[in-house]
Amino acid sequence: MEKKHFNDAHDTIESVIAIDQARKAAQQKKDAASAEMNQISKSIGALMAQGKREEAEAAKAKTGELKENIKALEAEMAAEEEKLTQALLQIPNVPYSIVPEGKGAEDNVAVKVGGWNFGEPLKKLAEGNRSFDADGNGIALRDWPASEDPQPAFAKLPHWELAKKYNLIDFDLGVKISGAGFPVYIGQGARLQRALINFFLAEANKAGYTEIMPPTVVNQASGYGTGQLPDKEGQMYHCEVDDLYLIPTAEVPVTNLYRDEIIDEANLPIKNCAYTECFRREAGSYGKDVRGLNRLHEFSKIEIVRIDTPDHSDASDAGARGRSAAEAGVAVSYSPSLRR
């Protein structure tokens, strides 16, 4: 948790424990009061059955104060429970053990750099690298300095200029009908997008992931289920009339399929993938980060979700991580949008 800059991790855990203690104490008091009440009620029933009216009435008279007391104790217990829930919601998921610690994108570590065969430089670098296929095309592990990255023979253009030059994407039309961050893919651009979706889905299918086509709008419980709520409330589009959220990733519906379910270990791993449009408000993004396709309010993404036992997910890095990455062809999620 400290990796997530969860600085007061220790305090939070301590306070969760303390709140839980308070909750237990409240429950004990409330349970005791309820027990007394139940006993009296029972006795009233018995007295009535015996026709002892007056005694029953007398017993009834005693219950008033007790009832008030129970109400108060119930409120106290509910308050402690709510406090506990809120405290627990503050605790983030534990990051994957290989995730590097860092403050921003610049601290990220490239695990794999891909490149198609632009020409000699890459081909040369590829020699001795097992990741290349017979044609010399493929994914290469970057074991060369960035300055030696392969250079294509043609002039490089940023993607938004390429997209304009070949009329693949019209950003202005997107602004017209929706707003910034909603590009309109046209002709070959649209076909490319569709092809990428197909390609990545096919790869995931090959790796044994079952294709899911979920709703792209979810209820609040699903938002909490995968932790978008309460943390990222402001980043999601919210349809207030129906209290539904547009999904920021297929992870939300595909994972919530199993919310509140206990899965028999024999049925693991569960491997699902899904293509959906994803919606993000991207509040707070600015500048070059949002240029072209870099940050969109709506984009296409293929997500893969694997549900497995803990010893298959984190503990044995080389095994589990390598396996799922290899099976899927890429690490965690595919993004078929034309970024980068």
Added chain:
RNA sequence: GGAAAGUUGUCUGAGUGGUCGAAAGAGCCACACUCGAAAUGUGGUGUACGCAUUACGUCGUACCGGGGGUUCGAAUCCCUCACUUUCCGCCA
């Protein structure tokens, strides 16, 4: 959008105010019978929290779609929300 009926344990399905956590059947588990199986018989068979714990729990509370209310007492009455089914309306 309007109306009606419904939502009970793993399943089917009883239960309209007082030992109902909940009948019955099915399923499942154990045992018996059997060479084995089937059939049959007997017993058992929900969850959460709390408490207790060397061990066993004739221990407490809560849960009959969710939430709230009435009552000494609610699966049972009232309100509300969600969902399911059916009908009407509206509309791609």
